[in-house]
Amino acid sequence: MTNNSAVPPARSVSTYVEEGARIAAILLVWGLVSLLFAFGLTELGVFGRVFWVLGGVFALTGLLNAVLYLCYRTVDYAQRGG
Numbered sequence: 001m002t003n004n005s006a007v008p009p010a011r012s013v014s015t016y017v018e019e020g021a022r023i024a025a026i027l028l029v030w031g032l033v034s035l036l037f038a039f040g041l042t043e044l045g046v047f048g049r050v051f052w053v054l055g056g057v058f059a060l061t062g063l064l065n066a067v068l069y070l071c072y073r074t075v076d077y078a079q080r081g082g
Contacts, residue, residue, distance in 0.1 A: 019073060023066050030062020 038055025042048040 023069060026066045026069060027062055030058055030065060034059035034062065 034055045036055075037051045037058055041051040042055075044051065
């Protein structure tokens with residue numbers, strides 16, 4: 001009897017921890033850029049409101065970047081068969 005399972009074998013825990021660390025790094029970098037614009041550069045007079053909005057845009061960009069990375073890795077794992 002052969003084992004033709006559609007589910008690929010699980011990877012090691014360290015592989016999943018590395019992927020989680022990459023996602024956390026993406027969110028951290030974009031979060032820091034967002035905070036810089038939202039709270040650091042808003043004190044620069046006339047453009048304070050623009051920088052506040054840009055901070056929100058960068059936060060959303062970081063979140064979408066992490067989601068895109070997750071989708072990429074999911075497709076990559078599926079194509080490699082685990």
